[in-house]
Amino acid sequence: MRIGIVTATYLPSKNGVATSTALFARGLRALGHEVRIFAPDHPQRGREEADIFRLPSTMVAAPADYPLLLPPSASVIGRLPLRDLDVIHTMHPFLAGQVALRWARSLGVPLFFTAHTQYHQYVHYTRMSRRLGRWLIRRHVRAFAGASDVVLAPGGAMVDMLRRYGYQGDVDLLPNPIDPSSFREATGHEVRAWHGIPAQAPLLIYVGRLAPEKNLPTLLAAFKEALEQIPGAHLLLVGAGLQRAHLQNLAAGWPVHFAGAVEHARVPQYLSAANAFITASTSEVLPMSMIEALAAGLPLVAARSPAAEDLVIQGENGFLCEASPAALANGIARVFQADALPALHTGALSSARAFDMTARAGQLADLYALAIAGRAAHQAA
Structure with missing residues (x-):
């Protein structure tokens, strides 16, 4: 399979989403799949692994070690290897997720969304009131999960959070991986x-x-x-x-x-x-x-x-x-x-x-294959 991962954070950023994304990519590549990662540019990045495609970003008003993704222009998108992807996976429901959703819909491929975070807990990073911010975040995450073809969560508690946000669709459990x-x-x-x-x-x-x-x-x-x-x-x-x-x-x-x-x-x-x-x-x-x-x-x-x-x-x-x-x-x-x-x-x-990396990557690959086959069957009907 040719897999595209659209993420708002990636190495050398030091956080759990960046690390788990890198480990999933390693595990999937070890299984013979091609993984292309689309991530914000990082001022400290050095020599990188293959198939990392950096998108425009800014450090203005950004948290330390977390460059903020900017909306990619049509000229930037035109230079990216997107057309032959079989599936697109995003770790975020906001800008990175919206980019992934547009790409998946234009290509006609399944969109996977992993809900990693209790997003309402981070309203203090915004300038809006806590009450309004939490309402807007819950509404947005619920809508984005509903627009995704497959929703994943790293643990049962995250499933419960999605339910509290009002999302009632299917959620597959996929724990974060480690390299023992x-x-x-x-x-x-x-x-x-x-x-x-x-x-x-x-x-x-x-x-x-x-x-x-x-x-x-x-x-x-x-x-x-x-x-x-x-x-x-x-x-x-x-x-x-x-x-x-x-x-x-x-x-x-x-x-x-x-x-x-x-x-x-x-x-x-x-x-x-x-x-x-x-x-x-x-x-x-x-x-x-x-x-x-x-x-x-x-x-x-x-x-x-x-x-x-x-x-x-x-x-x-x-x-x-x-x-x-x-x-x-x-x-x-x-x-x-x-x-x-x-x-x-x-x-x-x-x-x-x-949480072994190989086992978790194999589970994810099986979910990708199932979604791709389901979409092909639907299109053929």
Whole structure:
């Protein structure tokens, strides 16, 4: 098959959608399919893999590391290899999705849409009122899902969100993929040394944006409370964002380390340095960071969110908590109870197997083939 993926974010951007898109492309290509990715230009991109086609973008008013896609002109579109595509897949319902929808309709091929995000949680990035913004977003996402031929979701909680938005059509579950091989040889000894963390100190890690929707002040408060029960523990925050200075002020004098943004290829090394992964975010759907933490054998201490409810098996691979400092601190303490970590480590590795890149790409290829065959049969009737 010749597959076109239209995305609003791609490598070298450091976020879950960019990473999962790249892994799906790798898996599909390994199965013999041709994958062309249409993504915004990025000021930091270097030498790229084959079949990446960059679209006009801007960094004006754009979040850090997230260039904003601009509407491609007719001359830009005319230079793109679109005409022989068998299927088009988008990860976004907004501008990238509208571009994908127009292309799919003009080519007469199926349009796939993966709903990755609780979009209403991001209204604070816009200038409109929260109430109006949430109403408009729900209406738009519902309409876009209805215009798509196949709607995918990475977890059951995302399906529930689409239902709350009013979309009642079919939704296929397709978890985000990971590459297990990247975690097998990773060790975190150097990471601890770089950040001055003792080799035997209990270490919690968070990987993700330092952004308001991640509820990081609550995470820091939980860690401070947990220090009373786990003296000598450290916390490592991996990621960049506008809240970094504020969070550094909150954590002044505590054993909290800010690693900044790291290349995705180094994430396994960072995760392998830690004993457990913590998140206080209530907006996660199925982030790569949590899945990758499981692949590294890290139990999850997670505030209740759609992702946490899908991923955490209580007491087996982590602990699902209310989004309060006290509840999260209790979850941290349970991870570090005597002899708890080995069993939690085994449970984390076991639950990560469901996200193997090859298996997930094969499932996606089967869905593509089914949609293409269905459209051909409809056109022949």
